[in-house]
Structures are given as structure tokens and as C-alpha cells.
Amino acid sequence: MNNDTILNTGATGQDDLGIQPITSKGLEAGFNKVDQVVAWMGERVDMRFYAPGARVPSVRQLAERLGVSRFTIVHAYDKLVAAGVLVSRAGSGFYVASTSSELSKRAPETDAPTEKDNVGALDTTWLMRHIFSRVPDDRSPGSGLLPQSWLENERVGIAVRAVVRAYDAQIYDYGNVQGYLPLREQMVVQLHKIGMMARPEQMMTTQGVSAAIDLVARYFLRAGDAVLVDDPSWFWLYGSLRAQGLRVIGVPRDADGPDIDVMARIMAHDKPKLYVTNSVLHNPTSWGVSPARAYQVLRLLDEHDAYLLEDDIYGDFHAGVAKGAPALRYAALDQFKRVFYVAGFAKSLAADVRVAVLCCPTEHVQGMVGRKMLSNMVSPELNERIVHRLLADGQHRRHLERLRQRISNAHVHLREALPKVGLSYPPLTQDGLFVWVDTGVDTNALAIAAMNDGWLVAPGGLFSPNQGVSTFMRLNVARTTDEFLAWLKNYLK
Missing domain, CATH: 3.90.1150.10 (Aspartate Aminotransferase, domain 1)
Structure with missing residues (x-):
């Protein structure tokens, strides 16, 4: 029997591989038909019934063998090609990818460490x-x-399904470069609750807080420039800034904020143009910043013509806003003169919803939008619509x-x-x-x-x-x- 021969099910209900089919046609129950065919074929490739480089049954042959439509087989084969299991050759048919049987053997189950003893x-x-x-x-x-x-909660699934149903016409075009306008308008309301008077025109969306930090750093800084960060602070921040060729300088951080004397010396000697910090529920300490220290920081920035990027990724977890006493934030004191403010939703909604809203000083909005266009043009509006729907939902609070x-x-x-x-x-x-x-x-x-x-x-x-x-x-x-x-x-x- 060659590889074009379709498997026959004998009286025992087993095919030529000795595999016990669950249905009379040899497909696994519990899946849609396309996925059943994908599983059926994948199993036989894994067991090397169809060897690497071998031709698999034609669409017509397999449809007849399994009792499904040709459309189902075409869709299943397309999925197998996308997964790298099969390759398609025009005018010839479908073949097992030459490396498919080795891929699963070489790929580790997890990102297991190789330096456990180092x-x-x-x-x-x-x-x-x-x-x-x-x-x-x-x-x-x-x-x-x-x-x-x-x-986990049903609101996320409901929002995703509702947005997808209504989004069909927009998915074929670019969204707004500054981001989905209703989301930016909703953020005006959200920020007003914590003392910030922002306008939608001052805002732009990015694919998460990390993308916003990267964008602001690339806008202000060039290789060799100094950038100021807290010590301790978010470990990713150091790696990302150094990857841009920047000199990352840490300022000791305590429960009131950065050590102002050390910060003043750094500002005078190294002249950093940007200070990146958490003011609310600081990572990794869960500290805040005191009013006195915050005013001192803002005075230093003004004196040395520098800017602050306030990462408020954990701000939603602070209970103050629910009690009418929101936590102190630099942006609320400064009102976007020297402070860039970014809020994200990955921590409180879903990690894979990579959406953040960045508020900029007015004179830097156009420059930041231009930098975003040169980086990744626009952010995916689908996620932004999902976040907007969740924020506007009365259940979010x-x-x-x-x-x-x-x-x-x-x-x-x-x-x-x-x-x-x-x-x-x-x-x-x-x-x-x-x-x-x-x-x-x-x-x-x-x-x-x-x-x-x-x-x-x-x-x-x-x-x-x-x-x-x-x-x-x-x-x-x-x-x-x-x-x-x-x-x-x-x-x-």
C-alpha cells in the first residue's frame, strides 16, 4: 500500500494502524469536523505512517474516506500547512513537511533553564x-x-464577542494613529477621578505600558544619554533602556520617594533628560510618594529642563479613589507640564490585552505621534475597543x-x-x-x-x-x- 492509499476500517473497527476510531468514520468525537480531521492527520504524521516528504491523500480521497465535505478537508489541510505539518505544492497536492517529525522532538516542553547551577x-x-x-x-x-x-470573569468574554461582532468593517483599515477616540474620551473621565485634567487630544494609545516607556525614551534620548530610574525598580526597565544604548542611573528610593539629595547631584552631573518612576504602589516595594518629596522632584525637573514618565500600571489596585482620597500622582500635581503619564490594563483586566494610554504635555503630542508612526504606525484597535467596553461597563468598578x-x-x-x-x-x-x-x-x-x-x-x-x-x-x-x-x-x- 502506498501513501496515497486511504486507510480502510476493518470488521474490528480498527484502521491499518491499529488505532481504535471513536466514530464509524475514524474521527474523534468532541471536536468540530475541521479539527477532527487535523487531529486524525496529525496523529498519522506523528506515528510516521506518512513519512517526511510523503504525499498525503488528495482532498477528494480523504473527504470520501472520512465522510466529510471537501471544504472541511481543504480547511483542515490549510490549518496543517499553517502549523508546519504539511506543505502545499501547486498542481501536485499536499506533502508532509520534511522536518515536521523532528520539530516536536527538538522543541522543549517549557523554557527550562540551562543555568540552574550558575x-x-x-x-x-x-x-x-x-x-x-x-x-x-x-x-x-x-x-x-x-x-x-x-x-477570570464573564465580562471579558462578553466584551470580546460583542466587539468582534461589530468590528468586521473596520478590521480591514488602519485605526486612528492616536488610538480609539471613545477610549481616550473614557480616559478623560477616569483621570478626572484621580485629579488629572486631561484632554483626548493629549492622549495616544500604545501596545502596553512597556511600549509607551520605549516610545518616550526613543523620543527624548539618544545612545549615550543618561536616564534616571528608581533603585529598586522594575527589572525590565533597566534591560530595555540599556538596549537603546542609554546610561541607566539609579537613584535610591525609600517610602517617601527618590532620595532628593542624590537625585540633585545626578541631575547636576549627568544631566538626564528623563526620570522613569512609579508613584503609586511602586514595583517592587508597594510604596507611594509623599507630597513634599513629589514637589521637590518636580522643582528639580524644572530647574534642569528634564521630564518625568509616570508609570501607573498598578494604580488600579490602590483603594484611595474608592474612598474619595486618590493616591498622590506626579501628573495630578504637574498637570502635564513636565510629566508624561501612562496607564495600562494588563494587570487588572487580562495580561494579553496589551493596551495603554499615554498622556503627553501638549507641546510634545505631535512629536510623540510622529515617533509612534515611525515605530509601529498604529495600535490594534480591536483590543482598544475591548478595553473601552470594559471600562465603560458599570461592573468595572x-x-x-x-x-x-x-x-x-x-x-x-x-x-x-x-x-x-x-x-x-x-x-x-x-x-x-x-x-x-x-x-x-x-x-x-x-x-x-x-x-x-x-x-x-x-x-x-x-x-x-x-x-x-x-x-x-x-x-x-x-x-x-x-x-x-x-x-x-x-x-x-
């Missing part, structure tokens, strides 16, 4: 790689996201209130649990996603040991521009389980 290998790339691996939520106290179970309450409860638990491990709950920590814990040991070595035992930990050295040895560790309060604390207690012994 403490010196820990850097920004190390943590980024493992954060995007398949470590379960309850095994990843070093993650920067809420657990999926905390975010309740969704945030539930998240804030769960985060607050997690802090209560850690205040009680950490002393039992022999650690102190850090003072002045607000109810943000993180706590910044001093373990008293080298957390690079701790992180390697944790990874060996299946835990993802964020060692403190990664949150400093120097990325040296640190005794601190960032814990995600929503993902730090009693099981991990038991592991940590045993390690610290």
Missing part, C-alpha cells in the same frame, strides 16, 4: 524567560501578575473593588505568616501587589534553589541597575502560598 547567570533575561514559561500560578511568587483565577479586597486580605495573611518564617513584614508597605522582603541571605542563590524545586522567585538583585547580590526578594502577595512559605522557612534554616 548563580551568576541571573539577570533580567533570566527572570523574563521564566515569567513567560509555564510555571503554575501557585508556584510563582516571583510573578508580576495576579493569578488567572482572580481575573465592582471588579476592581473585589480585586483590591483580595489583595488586602493577602497582605493581612502575610503580616501574620512572614514572622513564622523568621522574616519581617516590611513597614510602610501599602496594599499593592508586592512586598519587598529582606531575607538576610543571597537571594540569587535562593532563586536558583527555588527553581530547582519548581518555584519561580524574583531575587532582589534584578531590581537594581547594578544587578548585584541582594538579600531582598519581591513577593507577589496573590501568589505566595503557605506551601512556598514552608519551602522558604526550610531553606532559611
Whole structure:
């Protein structure tokens, strides 16, 4: 029998491979017909019944063999071609890709580390790689996201389906360069609640907060320029800015904000044009900024003709706005004279909804829009419409209130649990996603040991521009389980 021969099902109900079909035609039940055909063919390719380079049955032959329409087979073959399992040759038919059988063997199941025994290998790339691996939520106290179970709700699915149904005509054209106007108009309302008088014309959308930071840095800075960041701060920030050839300078950060004396010396000596910071629920400490310190920072910026980029990605978790006392933000004090402000939704809605809104000083709007056009032209409007629908939904406020309450409860638990491990709950920590814990040991070595035992930990050295040895560790309060604390207690012994 050659490879063009269609398999026959004998009296035993098994095909020539000895595979027991679930239906009389040999297809798996429980899937739509196209996916059933994809699974049927994929199984036979994996088992090398159709060897690499071999021709598979024609569309007509397989449709007759499986009792489905030719359209179903065409669609299934198209999916198999897109997946790299088959290749199509015009006028000849479909063939097994020559490398298809080797692909699954060479591809690792996960982004498994290769440096488990090398403490010196820990850097920004190390943590980024493992954060995007398949470590379960309850095994990843070093993650920067809420657990999926905390975010899941039917509102997201409803919004996605509603937007997709109404979006058919627009998907074939570019959206607005500055972003979906109704979303920007909705953000006017959202920002007014936290003390900012913004206009839609001052705003532009980006594909997440990280894209906004990258855009502002490329707009203001050139290779060799200095840029000021908090120490500690978001580990991704250092890697991204250095990738642009910038000199990343850290200013020590405490519970009131940046060390103003150190910052003044840096501003005078290195003349950075940009300072990137969180003012609300700072990553990794969950600290804020005091009014006195904020005014001092803004005076320094004015004195040295510099600008501030305020990353408010965790601002939705602050309970103040619900109580009529929103957290202090630089943009609320400055009203977009020297402050660029960016808010994102990946943390509170869904990580894959890569939408952020960037508010710019008026004189820089056109320059920023031009820079965006040269970078990626426009942001996908589909996601922006989904976010707009969710923000405008009357249920969004309740969704945030539930998240804030769960985060607050997690802090209560850690205040009680950490002393039992022999650690102190850090003072002045607000109810943000993180706590910044001093373990008293080298957390690079701790992180390697944790990874060996299946835990993802964020060692403190990664949150400093120097990325040296640190005794601190960032814990995600929503993902730090009693099981991990038991592991940590045993390690610290």
C-alpha cells in the first residue's frame, strides 16, 4: 500500500494502524469536523505512517474516506500547512513537511533553564524567560501578575464577542494613529477621578505600558544619554533602556520617594533628560510618594529642563479613589507640564490585552505621534475597543473593588505568616501587589534553589541597575502560598 492509499476500517473497527476510531468514520468525537480531521492527520504524521516528504491523500480521497465535505478537508489541510505539518505544492497536492517529525522532538516542553547551577547567570533575561514559561500560578511568587483565577470573569468574554461582532468593517483599515477616540474620551473621565485634567487630544494609545516607556525614551534620548530610574525598580526597565544604548542611573528610593539629595547631584552631573518612576504602589516595594518629596522632584525637573514618565500600571489596585482620597500622582500635581503619564490594563483586566494610554504635555503630542508612526504606525484597535467596553461597563468598578479586597486580605495573611518564617513584614508597605522582603541571605542563590524545586522567585538583585547580590526578594502577595512559605522557612534554616 502506498501513501496515497486511504486507510480502510476493518470488521474490528480498527484502521491499518491499529488505532481504535471513536466514530464509524475514524474521527474523534468532541471536536468540530475541521479539527477532527487535523487531529486524525496529525496523529498519522506523528506515528510516521506518512513519512517526511510523503504525499498525503488528495482532498477528494480523504473527504470520501472520512465522510466529510471537501471544504472541511481543504480547511483542515490549510490549518496543517499553517502549523508546519504539511506543505502545499501547486498542481501536485499536499506533502508532509520534511522536518515536521523532528520539530516536536527538538522543541522543549517549557523554557527550562540551562543555568540552574550558575548563580551568576541571573539577570533580567533570566527572570523574563521564566515569567513567560509555564510555571503554575501557585508556584510563582516571583510573578508580576495576579493569578488567572482572580481575573477570570464573564465580562471579558462578553466584551470580546460583542466587539468582534461589530468590528468586521473596520478590521480591514488602519485605526486612528492616536488610538480609539471613545477610549481616550473614557480616559478623560477616569483621570478626572484621580485629579488629572486631561484632554483626548493629549492622549495616544500604545501596545502596553512597556511600549509607551520605549516610545518616550526613543523620543527624548539618544545612545549615550543618561536616564534616571528608581533603585529598586522594575527589572525590565533597566534591560530595555540599556538596549537603546542609554546610561541607566539609579537613584535610591525609600517610602517617601527618590532620595532628593542624590537625585540633585545626578541631575547636576549627568544631566538626564528623563526620570522613569512609579508613584503609586511602586514595583517592587508597594510604596507611594509623599507630597513634599513629589514637589521637590518636580522643582528639580524644572530647574534642569528634564521630564518625568509616570508609570501607573498598578494604580488600579490602590483603594484611595474608592474612598474619595486618590493616591498622590506626579501628573495630578504637574498637570502635564513636565510629566508624561501612562496607564495600562494588563494587570487588572487580562495580561494579553496589551493596551495603554499615554498622556503627553501638549507641546510634545505631535512629536510623540510622529515617533509612534515611525515605530509601529498604529495600535490594534480591536483590543482598544475591548478595553473601552470594559471600562465603560458599570461592573468595572465592582471588579476592581473585589480585586483590591483580595489583595488586602493577602497582605493581612502575610503580616501574620512572614514572622513564622523568621522574616519581617516590611513597614510602610501599602496594599499593592508586592512586598519587598529582606531575607538576610543571597537571594540569587535562593532563586536558583527555588527553581530547582519548581518555584519561580524574583531575587532582589534584578531590581537594581547594578544587578548585584541582594538579600531582598519581591513577593507577589496573590501568589505566595503557605506551601512556598514552608519551602522558604526550610531553606532559611
